[in-house]
Amino acid sequence: MKYGTKSLLAATLIMGLGTSGAFSQDKVMVGEPSWPGAKIMANLIGQVIEKRLGGEVGYAPGANAVIFAAMDGGRGDIDVHPDVWLPNQSSFTDEYVDQKGTVALSAGSYSGKTGFCTPTYMAEEHNIKSVFDLATPDAQGLFDGDGDGTGEIWVGASGWASTNVHKVKVRDYGIETFLAPTTEDETVFYARLKDAVDQKKGVVFYCYKPHYVHALYDVTMLEEPEHDPEQFTIIQPDQDADWYNKSKITTGDLVKTVKVAYSKSLEDRNPAAAQFLANISMDADHLSQLTYEVVVKGGEIDDVVAAWIDGNGEVVDGWLGLN
Numbered sequence: 396m397k398y399g400t401k402s403l404l405a406a407t408l409i410m411g412l413g414t415s416g417a418f419s420q421d422k423v424m425v426g427e428p429s430w431p432g433a434k435i436m437a438n439l440i441g442q443v444i445e446k447r448l449g450g451e452v453g454y455a456p457g458a459n460a461v462i463f464a465a466m467d468g469g470r471g472d473i474d475v476h477p478d479v480w481l482p483n484q485s486s487f488t489d490e491y492v493d494q495k496g497t498v499a500l501s502a503g504s505y506s507g508k509t510g511f512c513t514p515t516y517m518a519e520e521h522n523i524k525s526v527f528d529l530a531t532p533d534a535q536g537l538f539d540g541d542g543d544g545t546g547e548i549w550v551g552a553s554g555w556a557s558t559n560v561h562k563v564k565v566r567d568y569g570i571e572t573f574l575a576p577t578t579e580d581e582t583v584f585y586a587r588l589k590d591a592v593d594q595k596k597g598v599v600f601y602c603y604k605p606h607y608v609h610a611l612y613d614v615t616m617l618e619e620p621e622h623d624p625e626q627f628t629i630i631q632p633d634q635d636a637d638w639y640n641k642s643k644i645t646t647g648d649l650v651k652t653v654k655v656a657y658s659k660s661l662e663d664r665n666p667a668a669a670q671f672l673a674n675i676s677m678d679a680d681h682l683s684q685l686t687y688e689v690v691v692k693g694g695e696i697d698d699v700v701a702a703w704i705d706g707n708g709e710v711v712d713g714w715l716g717l718n
Contacts, residue, residue, distance in 0.1 A: 420665050421471060424465075431690050432686055435685050437478075438697060438700045440672070442697075443704065455473045466491065470660075478653060480507055498658060500654045500655070504654045504676060506604075510617060512600055513597070513600075514595075517598075529568070545573070545574070548577070548600065550577070552580050556631060563642045592612050605686060606686065610688075627646050627648075627649075630642050657673075676714070
């Protein structure tokens with residue numbers, strides 16, 4: 396047997412959960428949001444339920460509002476949201492977790508972080524550890540990729556809400572005096588990033604974790620002041636045409652907490668799956684590596700996730716309460 400004694404323990408867990416009444420193990424429908432990390436987490440959840448708990452799984456693409464409304468309904472249309480970013484999605488958790496009590500969140504989580512990154516060779520060779528190290532004449536020369544006398548800092552692609560946040564940060568941290576913010580398309584920037592890393596040149600850019608860039612290159616996320624909501628005011632263009640002048644940010648982003656959400660109806664319809672989902676956790680570095688394997692190397696999600704599960708049996712056993 397592939398998992399030996401622990402497979403028997405998992406089977407016993409399922410049977411034990413069903414002894415209080417008729418054996419219950421409904422099909423679990425896992426929601427599948429559009430971003431790569433969510434697709435990977437959805438597949439990971441599905442494979443554990445199928446391979447370790449012997450359950451049946453389906454997948455349902457959908458936006459956040461659709462997935463939460465379906466979990467609230469409790470009919471099995473969609474039972475799981477695999478990648479809930481908080482506080483970004485707190486309007487949904489406020490309604491369905493806190494007020495209605497129809498949706499539950501996993502006890503485990505991983506951290507989602509955003510900020511600015513530079514290749515580690517730049518951080519170490521030039522002692523660039525903080526965003527304030529970018530607001531200097533030295534940085535102006537180190538990050539001047541086009542030779543025009545002014546450095547550059549990529550703040551994201553046009554149209555991203557985060558790009559506006561980081562435009563304001565570059566101004567209010569004093570970086571803009573020395574480095575001009577750029578907003579080229581992500582594909583264009585990552586081609587430029589590859590060239591810079593290959594030649595060990597200076598480059599600094601908006602980044603977040605988990606993301607495949609942390610597996611693709613050795614990069615360092617620069618230090619920022621700890622998040623202070625009193626010093627973090629962002630107004631988006633759709634709220635006010637004068638958004639840029641009315642925004643002010645002199646502090647780092649709030650570290651996000653990312654959890655799995657599931658319909659509480661699973662506690663009756665598939666208690667083994669519900670207990671697993673209550674315990675699941677994830678590591679941001681592991682998810683970055685998985686994203687790299689899928690997005691950059693072109694691996695099939697099923698194969699990449701299966702290999703991770705095989706190589707991290709102790710972690711999965713912990714989610715299942717087997718260690």
